Amino acid sequence: MPARPPISSARSNDRHHDKRTVSQHFGRAARSYDEHAMLQLAVGRSLVQRLPDSLPVKHALDLGCATAPFARAQQQALPDVQWQAVDLSAAMLAEAAERGRLDGTYQPLCADAENLPLPAASQGLVFSCFALQWCDPLRVMEEVSRVLAPGGRLLLAVPLSGSLRELQTSWQRVNQHPHVNTLPSLSHWRDAALSAGFADADLQQQVMVEYYDSVKAIARRLKATGADHVSGASGLTGKNAWQAMVHEYETLRTEQGLPLTWNVLFLDAEKTQ
């Protein structure tokens, strides 16, 4: 068995509650998501570039699609494919509909990526950008493998451990409460891919750094994209602790501003059996 990711106790003890809170966080971010998710959208566009020309089965999923920002590009790349826009958050899917991104060939499905209400071998492609970081890699890879038809493709981008490291370090200097999620590492995802039967999975890691004027702008960006949800956190941060953390973060300031690092995994795999 591959090693399990270093998930927090809150996440492993109360998974259903945590899924609900992930969904609620994203629900609150539905309106603001597109305007603040520059990095996610850039990563997603590069995943779209990797879409295959044809699929063994003309059904595809965008897992954790949020407002479905890639719907048009995905439909243009694979025009004869029936897409399902899958998300835990009904509010995100409602926002996708309001933005005119859902139609007869791009249908919403409110569901958990770890437990998809879909038949085995029913999909030719699973696309997922910046959405599976709250999942257990082994569980979600097994579910993706189950729904993919032989010859089906998985195109995945997900932030890895080491992401938001400046925020984590700054908080660690102030107190030991959980302020940043502990994310699975590249080896957790590699082990999960192997265990789920993706023998030839290609995994590449890319470090991306954003720069901000202030810690407040960083916090606003994380909140607006729903990425501020932290497993096991109380949600309450004292003013003094916040100011102490800001002071620590300011010591990392560069000429470009305050860095915010993302360590992103690009995984490309084919279901062989």
Ligand SMILES: C[S@@+](CC[C@H](N)C(=O)[O-])C[C@H]1O[C@@H](n2cnc3c(N)ncnc32)[C@H](O)[C@@H]1O
């Ligand atoms: C950061 S957004 C990414 C959206 C979009 N894929 C993009 O790249 O811009 C993450 C989305 O994943 C969804 N999500 C998180 N965990 C999920 C799960 N277990 N199953 C389905 N959706 C999930 C959230 O509700 C949220 O809408």
